[in-house]
Amino acid sequence: MPAPGLVMGGVLGLQCGAALTTRLYPVVGPAGVVSLRLCLAAVVLTALWRPGLRWDRTTLGVAATAGTLLAVHHLSYYEAVDRLPLGAATTMEFLGPFAIALFGSRRAADLLWACLAAAGVVLLSHSGIPLDAAGLACALVAGCCWGGYILVGKRLAERVPDGRGLALAVAWGALLSLPYGIAQAGLRLLEPTTLALAAVVAILSSVLPYTFHLEALRRLPPRTFGVLTSLEPAVGALIGLVVLGQHLAVPQWAGVLAVALASIGATRAQGRTGLRKRVGSS
Incomplete structure (x- = not known):
């Protein structure tokens, strides 16, 4: 499959899975959802790839860092989804990848993209339907972790040429999240119907x-x-509307689109700058 298709398939799976988790919140809570999702995913990935531990310290450290970022991201993101419409939570989370697009830039034009993203956040959080402040804070923490995971995940993909690195990272993230899930849900984590739905969420x-x-x-x-x-923010808002019946006000839809457009503009500008540097050096 072409790389763009892989990325968009992943985006769709993430948002559909996040929508399904709302059915689990009344039973096991956000931390329980995260524990089930990561533990079941770790079982599947470990069975598929059998990662083992015979790696150098640097590779193990990269995998552990990636797993830690995944665990913190999941815990904060699902706390946000429990308090916010899916589109709003995803938009705030997406500020992490947007920051990567702007990182290290010295172009004056990129300031315009940053202003557009800031305007989108203002529209999203201060107009139309009121949004929970704690939920917004959790979504921002998730964004920081997701941005960090993109950078660390790139290193992990370069060091391990198959899925073994991912399996180890997810297993480590599952171990970190499990105490929180047990504290919040206890034996409810083992109910058959809960496990069945959690397995679908883990795959998606x-x-x-x-x-x-x-x-x-x-x-x-x-x-x-x-x-x-x-x-991803627009996909999350659409799935929240169609699947969950979550409505955003018109200004909040404008905020979602503003953040997405700012990220596209900033990243495309960075790509053109990098291309000109490579051409100039040759």
Whole structure:
């Protein structure tokens, strides 16, 4: 599959899985959802790839860092989804990849993209339907972790040429999240209907998307990856509307689109700058 198709397939799986998790919140809570999702995904990925531990310290450290970022991202993102419409939570989370698109830029034009993104956040959080402040804060933490994961995931994909690195990272993230899930849900985590729905969520939200995205990161620079995921806020808002019946006000829809357009513009500008540098040096 072409790399852009892998990225967009991962985006769709992430958002559909996030929509399904709302059915689990009343039973096991956000932390329980995260524990089930990561643990089940770790079982599937470990069975498929059998990663082992016979790697150098640097590779193990990169995998552990990626797993830690995944665990913190999931815990904060699902706390945000529990408090916010899916489109709003995803838009705030997406500020992490947007920051990567702007990182290190010295172009004056990129300031305009940053202003557009800031305007989108203002429209999203201060107009129309009121949004929970704690939910917005959790979504921002998730954005920081997702941005960090893109950078660390690129290193992991370069050091491990198959899915073993991802399997180890997800397994480590599952171990980190499990105490929080047990504290919040206890034995409710083991109910058959809960496990069945959580397995679907794990496949949609973890196994397929992270496998797709890691393969795409092997072929694409992080900035290009950021452009391709720029539609995630809009996808999340549409799935929230169609699947969950979550409505955003017109100004909030404008905020979602503003953040997506700012990310596309900033990342494309960075790509052109990098191309001119390579041509000039040759």
